Amino acid sequence: MMMKRWFTMAAAPLVLGACALAPPPARVDAQMPAEWQAPLAHNGSVADLSQWWAGHGDALLAELVEASQAASPTVAAAAARIANARAQRTAAGAALLPSLDGFASIDRASQQSTLPGGTTTQAGVQAAWEIDVFGARRAGRNAAEERLLGAGAQWHDARVAVAAETANQYYSLRTCEQLLKVAEQDAASRRDSARLTDLAAGAGFQAPANAALARASAADASNRATQQRAQCDIEVKALVALAAMPEAQLRSKLAASPPAAAPAIAIAALPAQVVAQRPDVYAAERAVAAASFDVGSAQAQRYPRLSLQGMIGAANFRSGGENTELTAWTIGPLALSVPIFDAGTRRANVDAARANYEEAVVRYRASARQAVREVEEALVRLASTAARTGDAQAALDGYRAAFIAAEDRYKGGFGSLLELEDARRTRLAAENAVVALQRERSAAWVALYRAAGGGWTGTPNTEPKPE
Template structure:
């Protein structure tokens, strides 16, 4: 049995993550990685903080994560309890009459019974360690869900604010087109412009109204999406949105080395703990192929009452000390080991895949931030130029020195530039949120799950 215990050879509980030695994308210059947990509060937008809090309170994803914590805690307690002896109290009362020298009487007894399976080969310890790893994984999963809900809410909020800006642009554009259509209609009736110019101006005005209507509908859909996320009544949410002003997301600094950033990702930690749990399960499956040793015993007291007299009987037993040796199971235990080994290899593959995914998410967010930063100034210069050009052509058109086609072409260029600036701002805000999420959202392995997640 001792030699068999030495023969157990489970795969390692911790494997190499194969993280790259350095980032390939340029890093942000400002910000603070250590304060990501309070990143939303530092933005100076109290409405966004309130929306995130409401979304996290109403999220079924977080409720599911809390349920997994409760289940894994119960499994950890059960696995740990299996290593200790079990104690039971049993009591009984019986009245009997036998055709013997023993008179009719009532027997009452109570006993304390104990049993213990001695964990010689570590099957119980492996089960306890696997349950502990999965409990740690569930705790990290709760933090991952919290970060995910916060990021989703922020993206929806920033998307709605961008939609509102695009709606303002669309409404202004529609008003400008309507003014041009009225001016063209008067000029056409006076004989200064052809009927085709009047038709083109009316078509342009109708197109502007259609764009504004479509943009308004998109904003309404965005509000309803926020209602679904936060469980805030729509009238109340609209009032809050109208009273608040959006604030751009602040900068985030990340660690110089990828390994340090990946250590703050709850999803990577979860995958790492799954590798450890799978390793312990392989050891447990291997231990099931070896003998099992158990010990039992009891201490009790009995009383026999007959003919008005009581007879006290005290008993105790130690044993049996029993050993169970597997002889033949048609390969079931060997198959269990192979299955556990296959689950371990899958866990290792998923862990390394999660590391690659985490690196890619950080790199992609960094590339987007760098790109939007470089394009921002050009977009503003482009917008100012197209605005100036449109104003000049509009003045020339009013004085009969430019055609309607020139005016409409300048209008389209200005509108595209307006929309590009707003979309660029939204893209940059989404990239900061993506980097917040990719950097772990302020989570650390020692993070404590709030009390409501433990209940």
């Protein structure tokens, strides 16, 4: 009775203190803007982002994305983090339950005494349980659960990032191929002009300087085509490294698969709806919740700990051909441990946990702002490329017509080689500008896919399962 009264008196003020020092909230406001400040792209569906690659009509791109995700060390590392987080959650949950261990032993002894020598065998089970009176272990389990959810989201984020990187590399290669085709056509045109100029110079209708200029122009174009071809080879090798696909196989697939433009994506009217789909933002939010539980666990460590032990076993003593059997069991001790003096260690742990919580909140809000920024930037780039496409194509059509006219005049003897070369340069620049604009638009769609979370919706049980 005295023990019960002492325990009640010792624990009562600590219980009241525990109630007064509640952990900070597990959910905080991300402080999102009320609406987008960039023009929205409304030509598709955000819900279809998970199947976005298949919607390209480019089977090779979808295959490369899948292969890159399977071969990515980043995705593999994220899967390993899930396994580690799952193990930590299991351990934290097991700490709430009693531990049960079996034991067995055998020994034989002979001693110079009145007691006879013999063989003693014993076996049994023993249990230990720390009763989670103030919730320290429950908070640890909850923190581990939140970190597991965050690790699952980071796995999705890694897959989305690898998919975006692969798509960008693929579009870069396709752009390089288009630029190579333009360079090769330009080189062929300049070679033809050089041939005609050489013939005219040989007949005395052109100055030798014009023939030299035409040959120099042809050599310059051949040099650019060779350089562009080398760049395309480099782009292929980068894609080989990403997808872990043999180069010969990849080149064969590239030759047999025509490129397709990226399909459109629609973005919801409210930033919060889009940012909620970002696995990295979700992981940051879970980190806030885990840090909140860590504060609760650190606070609970400042209060008494109650533990209970028990044992049940049997023993047999054999001596002189006779057996003596014994059984025993114990319940207890029921032990109370009350922290009295630790030189401020537990208080410092609480302060450190609170500081980690504040950092997690700042990181969460920063990740939400970064998500909004990335979506806004992608929308701005999409709007810009859409507005410039018509002008770029009109400029190309005009420069092509001007070049054809200049070439016809030169061939007819009414125009100069300098005029022809000037028209050729402007046409080449316009063609390259159109190709570059197409690449910029594809990159903007990929950036929007990445910024919108890649179709991730936080559906449970979508991370890799343990083997």
